Amino acid sequence: MSSYLFYLLLGLGAGAAYSLLGLGVVLIYKGSGVINFAHGAIAMWVAYVYAILQSDGAYVFPIPGVPPLTISETGVSMGLSVVIALATAAILGLFLHVAVFRWLRDSPPLAKVVATVGVMLTLQAIAVLQFGSIQVGISEVVPSDAMKLFGLTLPRDRFILTGITIVVGLALGALYKYTRFGLVTLASAENEKGASLLGYSPNRIGAVNWALGSVIAGMAGILLAPIVGLNPVSLIYLVIPALAAALIGRFSSITGTIVAGLVIGMLESEVVKLKTVLSWFPKEDVTRVIPLLAIIGALYFFGDKLPTRASLVEPRLPRSAPPRSPWPLTLGTVLVCLVLVLVLPPPYRLAVILSMIAAIVCLSFVVLTGYLGQISLATMTIAGISGFLVSHLSTSWHVPFPFDGILGALAAAAVGIVISLPALRIRGVALAVVTLALAVTVQDWLFQTPEFVGGATGAEVAGPTLFGIDFSINKGDYPNRWFGIFILVVLAVVVLLVGKLRLHQLGRTMLAVRSNERAAAATGIRITRVKIAAFAVAALLAGIAGALTGYQQGNLSIASFDAFVTIAFLAVAYMGGISNVPGGLIGGLLAAGGLAFVFFQRVFGLPASYVPLIGGVGLVLVVIMQPDGGYEAMKAQASLFRRFFSSKKKSPAPAAARQPVADVAEERFWTEWLPADRVPADRPLLEVRDLSVHYGGVVAVDGLNLEVKPGQLVGLIGPNGAGKTSVVDALSGFTASKGAIRLLGQDLTGRAPQQRAKLGMARTFQTSDVFDDLLVSENVQVSDRRKERKTNRASQEGNILELFDLSGYADRWPSELSNGQRRRLGVARAVCQAPKMLILDEPAAGLDSRESGELGRHLRRIAEAGIGVLLIDHDMDLVFQHCDYVYVLNFGSLLAEGDVDSVRSNELVLEAYLGSMAHEAGQGERPEVTA
Numbered sequence: 001m002s003s004y005l006f007y008l009l010l011g012l013g014a015g016a017a018y019s020l021l022g023l024g025v026v027l028i029y030k031g032s033g034v035i036n037f038a039h040g041a042i043a044m045w046v047a048y049v050y051a052i053l054q055s056d057g058a059y060v061f062p063i064p065g066v067p068p069l070t071i072s073e074t075g076v077s078m079g080l081s082v083v084i085a086l087a088t089a090a091i092l093g094l095f096l097h098v099a100v101f102r103w104l105r106d107s108p109p110l111a112k113v114v115a116t117v118g119v120m121l122t123l124q125a126i127a128v129l130q131f132g133s134i135q136v137g138i139s140e141v142v143p144s145d146a147m148k149l150f151g152l153t154l155p156r157d158r159f160i161l162t163g164i165t166i167v168v169g170l171a172l173g174a175l176y177k178y179t180r181f182g183l184v185t186l187a188s189a190e191n192e193k194g195a196s197l198l199g200y201s202p203n204r205i206g207a208v209n210w211a212l213g214s215v216i217a218g219m220a221g222i223l224l225a226p227i228v229g230l231n232p233v234s235l236i237y238l239v240i241p242a243l244a245a246a247l248i249g250r251f252s253s254i255t256g257t258i259v260a261g262l263v264i265g266m267l268e269s270e271v272v273k274l275k276t277v278l279s280w281f282p283k284e285d286v287t288r289v290i291p292l293l294a295i296i297g298a299l300y301f302f303g304d305k306l307p308t309r310a311s312l313v314e315p316r317l318p319r320s321a322p323p324r325s326p327w328p329l330t331l332g333t334v335l336v337c338l339v340l341v342l343v344l345p346p347p348y349r350l351a352v353i354l355s356m357i358a359a360i361v362c363l364s365f366v367v368l369t370g371y372l373g374q375i376s377l378a379t380m381t382i383a384g385i386s387g388f389l390v391s392h393l394s395t396s397w398h399v400p401f402p403f404d405g406i407l408g409a410l411a412a413a414a415v416g417i418v419i420s421l422p423a424l425r426i427r428g429v430a431l432a433v434v435t436l437a438l439a440v441t442v443q444d445w446l447f448q449t450p451e452f453v454g455g456a457t458g459a460e461v462a463g464p465t466l467f468g469i470d471f472s473i474n475k476g477d478y479p480n481r482w483f484g485i486f487i488l489v490v491l492a493v494v495v496l497l498v499g500k501l502r503l504h505q506l507g508r509t510m511l512a513v514r515s516n517e518r519a520a521a522a523t524g525i526r527i528t529r530v531k532i533a534a535f536a537v538a539a540l541l542a543g544i545a546g547a548l549t550g551y552q553q554g555n556l557s558i559a560s561f562d563a564f565v566t567i568a569f570l571a572v573a574y575m576g577g578i579s580n581v582p583g584g585l586i587g588g589l590l591a592a593g594g595l596a597f598v599f600f601q602r603v604f605g606l607p608a609s610y611v612p613l614i615g616g617v618g619l620v621l622v623v624i625m626q627p628d629g630g631y632e633a634m635k636a637q638a639s640l641f642r643r644f645f646s647s648k649k650k651s652p653a654p655a656a657a658r659q660p661v662a663d664v665a666e667e668r669f670w671t672e673w674l675p676a677d678r679v680p681a682d683r684p685l686l687e688v689r690d691l692s693v694h695y696g697g698v699v700a701v702d703g704l705n706l707e708v709k710p711g712q713l714v715g716l717i718g719p720n721g722a723g724k725t726s727v728v729d730a731l732s733g734f735t736a737s738k739g740a741i742r743l744l745g746q747d748l749t750g751r752a753p754q755q756r757a758k759l760g761m762a763r764t765f766q767t768s769d770v771f772d773d774l775l776v777s778e779n780v781q782v783s784d785r786r787k788e789r790k791t792n793r794a795s796q797e798g799n800i801l802e803l804f805d806l807s808g809y810a811d812r813w814p815s816e817l818s819n820g821q822r823r824r825l826g827v828a829r830a831v832c833q834a835p836k837m838l839i840l841d842e843p844a845a846g847l848d849s850r851e852s853g854e855l856g857r858h859l860r861r862i863a864e865a866g867i868g869v870l871l872i873d874h875d876m877d878l879v880f881q882h883c884d885y886v887y888v889l890n891f892g893s894l895l896a897e898g899d900v901d902s903v904r905s906n907e908l909v910l911e912a913y914l915g916s917m918a919h920e921a922g923q924g925e926r927p928e929v930t931a
């Protein structure tokens with residue numbers, strides 16, 4: 001028993017360092033909203049500065065070529081070395097904020113992640129240039145002599161490190177609780193807008209937190225390097241347990257982060273013991289399973305409760321271009337690559353081949369990140385699983401080409417589906433963290449199993465041979481041109497498919513999910529299915545790339561599938577343009593070993609050792625200067641060029657004024673198309689009995705009874721905070737409620753929003769809910785779930801845009817619409833779902849009286865078509881002119897109900913609601929409340 005305790009306590013050292021690193025991650029996140037993947041790299045640099053000061057007495061600058069500054073021939077004392085190293089950390093943190101991250105304040109989280117990756121690659125490259133790749137000796141800061149505790153002999157440093165961590169934690173806790181700076185940081189993390197309105201500069205808050213976070217990273221580096229060894233790789237990986245600890249601390253709790261870090265360290269150490277005791281325990285290094293499990297556990301339990309830091313501007317991923325036929329791009333790619341493969345000399349030909357394979361990896365990111373909006377850092381791990389599987393299939397099991405590759409890619413798709421399961425609950429940067437931990441675990445475990453990866457000699461992959469023709473890369477003049485053509489055929493198919501996906505309903509639903517998951521669920525999109533499909537497609541492409549890498553290398557090594565190779569690929573995919581197919585192709589050119597890469601290396605005679613440095617710095621610069629990636633930059637240049645040379649002819653402005661809809665078309669729309677699923681008028685459509693909604697102690701809705709019949713337009717009104725939106729959320733499945741909700745007699749209790757949508761319930765949201773990543777016309781298409789002929793659907797979708805006065809904007813982005821137009825688009829989209837029951841949450845907010853009158857007319861027609869409509873609005877003219885029946889809520893309870901006249905004259909209503917408004921509006925004026 002005591003030996004178990006021994007290992008647990010031994011792990012306190014690493015645990016303390018994880019806690020410290022995790023605290024730094026939390027600080028930087030609170031201060032600037034950046035989840036810093038470069039945190040381990042900062043720790044590494046500071047540890048180097050400390051080590052070299054102590055051993056050589058020299059200060060090494062993070063600028064290659066600049067000689068070290070000798071401070072003392074005999075080495076600098078430990079204390080001074082620590083002070084100088086931590087001062088370096090503070091300056092480095094400040095510099096990173098000022099030079100990089102303050103410019104990215106309003107950028108999407110992915111841009112920030114990519115920038116931290118750029119910083120990590122840069123620091124690593126500089127460390128390799130300045131110190132070499134071999135391990136450097138570093139003396140301990142705290143004594144590690146033996147001490148006795150509970151009858152066990154343990155190194156003293158473990159306890160000192162834990163003590164230091166606790167002291168730092170207490171100091172930080174006091175700083176955030178009792179100082180103005182700390183309080184402002186917390187306020188700013190909660191509500192940046194509010195803090196900046198009070199006069200606090202988010203930039204200054206960010207700068208101080210970056211400096212402080214980096215100093216703590218530096219401390220962790222100095223303390224941990226003697227334990228894990230100092231080289232340009234080992235400390236960088238420590239960002240994973242640090243992120244795990246920060247995640248468990250929910251990126252805000254200091255105590256939670258410290259405890260999580262310590263526990264992770266102790267459990268990792270215990271694994272070493274278990275390996276020796278349990279016969280079934282894997283003999284590979286599985287310590288990194290612990291952070292993975294910790295991360296998955298934290299995400300499972302906290303799930304949606306993880307904070308997203310509020311910032312001034314809602315950041316967006318780079319936009320995916322409007323859908324267009326992928327054929328010209330595919331044919332162009334084939335033509336250009338074919339010429340290059342046939343004409344270029346061997347080194348460039350190989351670069352073209354590598355670019356084509358890399359482009360497939362980048363296109364995998366285009367599907368997952370560009371279309372679906374999710375970040376996975378396990379792409380090359382999946383590619384590796386496919387590659388090694390192909391090796392087994394082709395050499396041991398003699399599966400002939402191309403079936404070996406196809407099976408490998410399909411297996412990858414299956415792995416992708418497994419990875420998609422956590423993604424059903426986890427999103428964004430948190431998903432990046434969990435997939436990175438997963439990748440590293442597979443790397444340490446599966447990729448260290450000689451039976452799977454082929455031991456020291458690597459895994460042999462048989463060259464591709466079809467119908468007796470051998471087109472292996474080694475055949476004839478290396479690299480074989482036929483091999484290049486084979487890769488090109490695969491690339492062409494992938495380009496075509498990913499391009500087609502953008503045109504397909506599946507692609508549209510992915511972009512809808514990326515834009516707004518809630519609204520997507522409300523339109524009946526099955527989020528789970530869409531996510532699983534996107535992960536499967538992306539993993540399939542990664543698997544194809546893995547198989548092709550196998551054929552290209554002939555002998556696979558695990559180095560090709562390192563987690564940091566994935567990060568480098570994500571970086572080039574982002575640099576190329578992550579939301580579009582051409583961007584993926586540009587990413588392929590920029591990838592390590594790719595055409596652009598080799599061209600610059602050869603033409604400018606760049607020493608190979610400087611390539612990673614230029615890559616890292618280049619990445620950071622691209623993210624700052626062209627956050628939408630190379631493809632968008634090229635498009636912008638091209639449009640400037642076109643404008644310069646084209647005649648003065650301007651593109652026609654969209655029809656601003658309403659074009660009258662041909663009466664016949666409009667009539668047909670109302671009478672033929674909309675009521676396709678007419679409900680018998682004698683059955684109640686929506687029945688709500690005793691509905692209650694509670695948020696903790698707040699009773700938002702209390703025992704509401706409500707009914708809507710087919711063809712009835714029912715109003716639900718009440719003062720601000722009366723509980724109207726809570727009713728809508730409960731009816732549509734977005735908030736938990738008690739009581740019965742029946743649609744056409746069918747109980748909706750416990751059904752997910754998309755299931756309710758499928759049963760015929762459509763809703764709009766109070767805040768704008770249009771899909772900003774889809775064109776106006778696509779917004780309507782994506783919600784059209786009728787199984788009609790495509791041409792029929794297209795004309796009806798056109799009709800509906802016309803009816804809602806949006807046809808002039810069909811090919812525009814929703815961001816180009818006015819507030820009123822966006823509202824109309826939301827309603828048009830809900831109508832396009834061909835619902836039985838339509839619930840509209842303040843559709844008239846932001847509309848002028850003419851627009852609101854028009855909306856009322858349309859709502860009347862919608863109801864006449866047999867659809868039940870529940871209208872929530874503050875526009876009393878709209879409600880009283882058009883509704884058949886009105887419910888009035890106040891403080892969550894029903895105050896009155898009845899036809900318009902009875903509600904209007906109801907004393908209680910006048911007093912509680914209209915009366916107060918009338919009073920405010922002035923005597924004699926009609927009470928009208930604007931939202």
Ligand SMILES: Nc1ncnc2c1ncn2[C@@H]1O[C@H](COP(=O)(O)OP(=O)(O)OP(=O)(O)O)[C@@H](O)[C@H]1O
Nearest residue numbers: 695698699700718719720721722723724725726727
């Ligand atoms: N997620 C939530 N957590 C806690 N309380 C909430 C939440 N959402 C709403 N509330 C509270 O529930 C009550 C009803 O809010 P709700 O938004 O449903 O009212 P509303 O009538 O739609 O108001 P408005 O007209 O301003 O939109 C309010 O007191 C509100 O503060």
